[in-house]
Amino acid sequence: MKSTQVALGVVLAITCMIGRVSGQAGPPKFEELRTPTSPAFTILGITPAQVEHPGTPSAFAVSFLNGIGAPGDEGDNFALETAPFWWVRHPKLTFEAYQNRGLKSLYQDLTVSFAVTDSAPAGREAPDGFRRMGIGVRVPLLTGTQRAPACVDTLVTRLANVRRPATAKWVDLINQPENRSRISVDSTLLDQLYEEAVAEVLGPDSVLISDESVAQCAAELRVRQGFVLDLAAGTGLHFEGARAENADFGSFGIWATPAYLTRHGGLAGVLRAQWQDLDLEESTTTYDAGLRGIRAMERWIISGEAIVRRLNGGDTGSNLVRISGIFDLEVTPKTWLTVTVGRDFNADERQSLLALVNFQWNLGNTKPERPANLIRQ
Amino acid sequence: MPSRFEKYTVTDDSSIVLDVLIGEAQPGGTTVFLGTNEIAHTEPGKSGMNVKGLDLGKGANLRGKLLAISTDVLDLRETDKASVTIVLHDGPVETNVTQSKDGSPFTSVNFLTVIEFI
Numbered sequence: 001m002k003s004t005q006v007a008l009g010v011v012l013a014i015t016c017m018i019g020r021v022s023g024q025a026g027p028p029k030f031e032e033l034r035t036p037t038s039p040a041f042t043i044l045g046i047t048p049a050q051v052e053h054p055g056t057p058s059a060f061a062v063s064f065l066n067g068i069g070a071p072g073d074e075g076d077n078f079a080l081e082t083a084p085f086w087w088v089r090h091p092k093l094t095f096e097a098y099q100n101r102g103l104k105s106l107y108q109d110l111t112v113s114f115a116v117t118d119s120a121p122a123g124r125e126a127p128d129g130f131r132r133m134g135i136g137v138r139v140p141l142l143t144g145t146q147r148a149p150a151c152v153d154t155l156v157t158r159l160a161n162v163r164r165p166a167t168a169k170w171v172d173l174i175n176q177p178e179n180r181s182r183i184s185v186d187s188t189l190l191d192q193l194y195e196e197a198v199a200e201v202l203g204p205d206s207v208l209i210s211d212e213s214v215a216q217c218a219a220e221l222r223v224r225q226g227f228v229l230d231l232a233a234g235t236g237l238h239f240e241g242a243r244a245e246n247a248d249f250g251s252f253g254i255w256a257t258p259a260y261l262t263r264h265g266g267l268a269g270v271l272r273a274q275w276q277d278l279d280l281e282e283s284t285t286t287y288d289a290g291l292r293g294i295r296a297m298e299r300w301i302i303s304g305e306a307i308v309r310r311l312n313g314g315d316t317g318s319n320l321v322r323i324s325g326i327f328d329l330e331v332t333p334k335t336w337l338t339v340t341v342g343r344d345f346n347a348d349e350r351q352s353l354l355a356l357v358n359f360q361w362n363l364g365n366t367k368p369e370r371p372a373n374l375i376r377q
Numbered sequence: 378m379p380s381r382f383e384k385y386t387v388t389d390d391s392s393i394v395l396d397v398l399i400g401e402a403q404p405g406g407t408t409v410f411l412g413t414n415e416i417a418h419t420e421p422g423k424s425g426m427n428v429k430g431l432d433l434g435k436g437a438n439l440r441g442k443l444l445a446i447s448t449d450v451l452d453l454r455e456t457d458k459a460s461v462t463i464v465l466h467d468g469p470v471e472t473n474v475t476q477s478k479d480g481s482p483f484t485s486v487n488f489l490t491v492i493e494f495i
Contacts (some may be wrong), residue, residue: 055456055457055458055479083455083456086456086458089400089401089458089460089477090400090401090402091398091400091401091460091461091462091475091477092398092400092462093400093401093402094398094399094400094402094426094427095399095402095403095404095405095426096425096426097402098402099402148404152404152421152451152453153421153422155404155451156404156405156406156421156426156449156451157406157420157421159406159449159451159485160406160408160418160419160449163408163447163449163487164408164415164418167408167410167445167447168410168415170445170447170489171410171413171445172413174443174445174491175412175413175443180443183382183491184382184384184493187380187382190380190381190382190489190491191378191380191489194378194380194487194489208485209485211483211484214451214452214453214483214484214485215483217451217453218452218453218454218455218483221453221454
């Protein structure tokens with residue numbers, strides 16, 4: 001522990017010194033270029049506080065019509081994300097079949113996002129009645145391997161083992177002559193008898209498995225490994241005077257995130273092309289290509305990102321580079337040290353190397369969730 | 378919990394075969410009783426989560442008995458849907474009994490199905 005504390009002191013001293021030398025705003029955000037979960041929100045540059053998730057066609061229609069509002073009305077910002085495949089029931093789609101869905105993910109996992117905002121794009125002023133609408137789709141082209149985590153079998157087995165004696169008691173009850181003659185005419189009797197059996201065998205307030213353990217297992221189930229490829233596209237429309245006849249394309253973007261993910265991290269490429277201000281004479285186009293990597297262990301996490309950007313605006317073009325890295329270390333069981341270093345696209349190239357490289361450090365009490373930033377899981 | 382009672386007409390010489398499918402891509406398990414005897418239960422990692430091709434016997438031997446099926450479904454998907462489908466095969470004839478429940482994210486749902494053979 002003593003050597004760890006000394007090392008911590010040295011790291012803090014160095015990072016404080018370098019932090020004062022640089023005097024810049026801070027390293028770039030690591031996760032900025034991942035394939036967006038909801039392209040419609042990203043293309044509009046908004047982060048909605050509330051997102052609706054309609055689960056049926058009728059719910060989607062109501063949400064959509066409420067969100068888009070009548071032309072000319074003052075409307076609040078609105079955001080919606082939905083997976084159309086799950087609008088209808090799939091009573092014969094088994095757990096195993098879905099885990100091994102392969103290219104069926106093209107339609108089974110496709111999500112659509114939609115957003116409306118009255119805010120202006122960054123750097124522009126919005127006239128009265130200005131409204132923007134974003135529409136996006138996201139599809140995992142390759143889903144990698146989604147092995148069922150051990151918790152699935154554990155929870156199912158635990159549930160069955162605990163419930164089986166109560167079920168056996170219930171079967172005894174429904175086969176008793178006085179009940180058997182009634183179950184075909186009394187639709188509530190099956191439930192009543194089961195509740196009686198559970199109360200007798202397991203106790204009146206029995207909790208078979210906790211909701212927390214199910215939620216935690218659900219999170220584990222979403223983890224992907226192996227080769228994955230996520231694609232997304234989104235477009236933004238402008239409505240002067242919030243009227244449909246004044247619609248104009250404002251922006252368009254496409255994203256691709258090919259990656260190889262392992263249990264302890266992975267390597268991901270990031271590809272993005274985005275066109276902004278398409279309704280103006282001088283629009284801008286941004287092309288990004290980069291690589292990101294993460295290694296996450298029990299007591300430390302190291303992650304890095306390098307991105308090359310081609311920026312075209314009007315008759316000019318420029319090439320920019322961004323590099324960032326994060327190192328997280330568990331100093332004590334309840335303390336994590338995070339050191340970040342980075343050079344953003346807009347760093348001043350006339351300054352010294354130290355001034356170009358920006359260090360920051362932070363202490364937190366929870367383990368950072370860096371792998372979740374590599375690609376949406 | 379969702380429950381359902383159905384009557385199923387059998388023919389004397391036909392073998393009745395049972396499938397129990399947990400849908401909506403959710404995991405779960407099933408226990409099957411014929412009369413008061415447990416005749417099958419699923420075991421994750423071994424027999425799988427679904428009952429497939431369980432031979433219940435000839436119709437003549439089933440008539441008058443109750444088939445009781447208890448199915449637990451874990452809602453682990455973001456879809457927030459759970460369902461179970463009981464499929465009875467009487468030769469080429471297939472009868473489906475489906476129960477479903479929405480709106481219980483990250484919980485377990487117990488489906489009870491009772492079929493009386495007549």
